[in-house]
Amino acid sequence: MKPKLNPGNDELFFLPLGGAGEIGMNLNLYGHDGQWLMVDLGITFAGPELPGVDVLMPDPRFIVERREQLVGLMLTHAHEDHIGAVPYLWSQLRCPIYATPFTRSMVERKLKEAGLYEAAPITEIPMSGRFSVGHFEIELITLTHSIPEPNAVVIHTPAGNVLHTGDWKLDDDPLVGDTFDEARLKALADEDVLAMVCDSTNALNAEETGSESEVREHLMELVGGLEQRVAIACFASNVARFETIVRAAEAHGRRVALLGRSMHRIHEAARENGYMPDLPPFLSEKDIDYLPRNEVLLLCTGSQGEPRSALWRIAHGDHREVHLDEGDAVIFSSRVIPGNETSIFALQNTLVKRGIQVITDDDAFIHVSGHPGRPELAQMYQWVRPRVAVPVHGEQRHLTAHAELARECQVPEQIAGENGALIRLAPGRAKVIDQVQTGRLAVEGSRLLSTESPILRERQRMAYNGAAAVTLALNAKGTLVDEPQLTFHGVYDDDLDEDQIDDVLDAIEQAIQSLRPAERRDDASVAEAVRVAVRRSVKRDLEKKPVTTVHVVRLESDRVPLKQ
Ligand SMILES: [Zn+2]
Ligand SMILES: [Zn+2]
Numbered sequence: 238m239k240p241k242l243n244p245g246n247d248e249l250f251f252l253p254l255g256g257a258g259e260i261g262m263n264l265n266l267y268g269h270d271g272q273w274l275m276v277d278l279g280i281t282f283a284g285p286e287l288p289g290v291d292v293l294m295p296d297p298r299f300i301v302e303r304r305e306q307l308v309g310l311m312l313t314h315a316h317e318d319h320i321g322a323v324p325y326l327w328s329q330l331r332c333p334i335y336a337t338p339f340t341r342s343m344v345e346r347k348l349k350e351a352g353l354y355e356a357a358p359i360t361e362i363p364m365s366g367r368f369s370v371g372h373f374e375i376e377l378i379t380l381t382h383s384i385p386e387p388n389a390v391v392i393h394t395p396a397g398n399v400l401h402t403g404d405w406k407l408d409d410d411p412l413v414g415d416t417f418d419e420a421r422l423k424a425l426a427d428e429d430v431l432a433m434v435c436d437s438t439n440a441l442n443a444e445e446t447g448s449e450s451e452v453r454e455h456l457m458e459l460v461g462g463l464e465q466r467v468a469i470a471c472f473a474s475n476v477a478r479f480e481t482i483v484r485a486a487e488a489h490g491r492r493v494a495l496l497g498r499s500m501h502r503i504h505e506a507a508r509e510n511g512y513m514p515d516l517p518p519f520l521s522e523k524d525i526d527y528l529p530r531n532e533v534l535l536l537c538t539g540s541q542g543e544p545r546s547a548l549w550r551i552a553h554g555d556h557r558e559v560h561l562d563e564g565d566a567v568i569f570s571s572r573v574i575p576g577n578e579t580s581i582f583a584l585q586n587t588l589v590k591r592g593i594q595v596i597t598d599d600d601a602f603i604h605v606s607g608h609p610g611r612p613e614l615a616q617m618y619q620w621v622r623p624r625v626a627v628p629v630h631g632e633q634r635h636l637t638a639h640a641e642l643a644r645e646c647q648v649p650e651q652i653a654g655e656n657g658a659l660i661r662l663a664p665g666r667a668k669v670i671d672q673v674q675t676g677r678l679a680v681e682g683s684r685l686l687s688t689e690s691p692i693l694r695e696r697q698r699m700a701y702n703g704a705a706a707v708t709l710a711l712n713a714k715g716t717l718v719d720e721p722q723l724t725f726h727g728v729y730d731d732d733l734d735e736d737q738i739d740d741v742l743d744a745i746e747q748a749i750q751s752l753r754p755a756e757r758r759d760d761a762s763v764a765e766a767v768r769v770a771v772r773r774s775v776k777r778d779l780e781k782k783p784v785t786t787v788h789v790v791r792l793e794s795d796r797v798p799l800k801q
Contacts, residue, residue, distance in 0.1 A: 383607025437631030497538025715757020
């Protein structure tokens, strides 16, 4: 018998639709007593395998189909992989949103841009707040991460309590905001934690992650030793790092210019919520050139080599106001996110070629991760003592290493989350009771498309093989009354490859001539024969099969046929 997907009042379900088996686009669902609670709704960035697509998100179909059972969306923190899909998917969900003040500011900016500000109100929850949503009682516990206000969410239900950690590390001096609430985490163990659903990003790292305060010391020293203009790229959302960079500039007599829209956005959202209250005024882009080179520091977006980002434009001499020259330095106070190697190294090569010094976290201690290494994970298991460990927020290798670590930490049960796996946490032993349909949606221009859609598959094929379009003018009998019109895109050069194009034209004519009379009178038969002929001809020449479209136009038979 198929298990029911509607959670009973003695049951507690966990269902990740995104972010389990991958790092990015988190979407978690908890089910109890006929209701569902969503935790986080994020995006991920597409690689080159999907031409024309930048942003991906989980397919929320499962919960959209039972929308009336969805009681709310709790956002743990303001990183894109946790909030980025809210403006794209909220209209399909239409549920209340809950967030702490900084996260609320960040999401509201997105909703405004999407024209959803009025429709999708956010209920602000204070740090360490406790409130009820449907049958779920929610409690926030302050953690530390690489953005202000990272919250773990305790979900209290009569069927059991879950600690959903969100993203975290243990930083006892995070510079911005409070440190992690150790007392509350320890006290949780007395309340019987059924399951801990936990960040696995750094489950392969043997070392503790390290503190933002150590990065501050090293960046201060590094900036002090540089003599020309300095640009620093970092993740804009890391407000502690942002402040560190401004302090380092201040300490060494440099004024800071903010470059890139997200730098300004984060600065505004941070100030709105009382973070970084006493920063010196920023330098406007226009005034940079009036100051000596050693009195300027540029704080830029573009640490991942993103094309058109502030740093990318400066590196390519393509920025209206800002220039770097030989002897200047660019510091990457960030890490290489897997998948971005090519664009980052290309950007760094461009800078080096121009005589600009590039300094990365290989050269100096100028970046720490926001996720827990193995000693921190072990510490958390010791405090919380859950019955079940559910590793999420990691690729398969991270999830497996994390589950193994939880076993070593004497957690009785481990069950790795996988997108679409419906896990029944209670009653009884935790187990996967069903696999629900999941997938990814791609932002394609102004619409959302499934990554499985034939449109995107065709786009991929066109990007790889190029395309051809043929128009055939035939009379009723199926004889060509004019030369076939043949256009290639991304296959041949019209001027240089005339011979090859002529070969294709010959193949088209032969294909038509070899058809039986009845087939020649049928548009579909003619089109298919010609499509196959074009692809075969190009394949023989180039080992490529272009995406080929054939249009058949029937003309009045009184025109003189081209060939009998
Ligand atoms: Zn995060
Ligand atoms: Zn994350």
